[in-house]
Amino acid sequence: MEFLKKRVAEFSQEAHDLYLNQSVPFLEGSPDPLQFYRNWIAPNKPCIIRNACSHWPAVTRWTPEYLRKKVGSKVISVAVTPDGFADAVNGDRFVMPEERRMSFSSVLDVIEGKEHVGVFYVQKQSSNLLDELPELTDDLEPHVPWMSDALGKLPDAVNFWLGEASAVTSMHKDHYENLYCVISGEKNFILLPPTDRPFIPYGVYHPAVYRQRDDGEFDVVDQSDSEKVPWIPLDPLDPDLDRYPEYRRARPLRCSVKAGEMLYLPSLWFHHVQQTHGCIAVNFWYDMEYDIKYNYFQLLDALSDLEA
Helix, strand or coil, X not given: CHHHHHHHHHHHHHHHHHCCCCCCCEEECCCCHHHHHHHHHCCCCCEEEECCCCCCHHHHHCCHHHHHHHXXXXXXXXXXXXXXXXXXEECCEEXXXXXXXXXXXXXXXXXXXXXCCXXXXXXXXXXXXXXXXXXXXXXXXXXXXXXXXXXXXXXXXXXXXXXXXXXXXXXXXXXXXXXXXEEECEEEEEEECHHHHHHCCCEEEEEEEEEECCCCCEEEEECCCCCCEEEXXXXXXXXXXXXXXXXXXXXXXXXXXXXXXXXXXXXXXXXXXXXXXXXXXXXXXXXXXXXXXXXXXHHHHHHHHHHC
């Protein structure tokens, strides 16, 4: 077992020595599709692309006034939690938000400071821009042409994000090539490469959902008919290194993505996200290729669980 622990640690070190950057690089303008594939997608490395979506009308149009007029009456799905942590570990539970149907104007009232209890976040990740707010699609491109050309396919989902500053996305990974485009405000990311998986703790938790009572307090309601959920219990902003000492060996990258910028977040990278109040973003999910890269990660994942 000691040999296994040593070898997976060396595996991570080799990745940092051979090809991973010590910070998230910036590119200027829309890249050439082939060069982007060779330099970023194939080696599975993140970057920020400046001035790649700054020409979208949304960047200048999507003010509260415009959004109220355009989609204020539309009813959308909103995640509501007591503390801003949706889809996150709370004690021995993996707790999901209360999903509430609200008019877009009501969400803007919350963002603009109308008295409320709880933390509100538009974060439904099932192509909610296309399904719930199609009226806004004329203000941006339906896909990112150079990314679609690089991957040879269109995105599987286009998601809309809007929330309070206290809304946090807990550490997790996705099986997508992700282009995260900030329309207004700023998003702050903590990123860890898939090769740091041996240092990232996982647990298995009973699923539960927040439910707000009439008095404004929140209950945690178990989902007794659902399977347990594997999730990361560690908070990278304040890691409990006594409980998770191996995390000392991880090498997180931090980056901020501002209005008009895109973050290329490669598949399988772990990420934690915060935002400025009222930040609006749109992201494009392109399904990853389930090739030898995915195969290798599955092996590393299994070895990391065994070693733990």
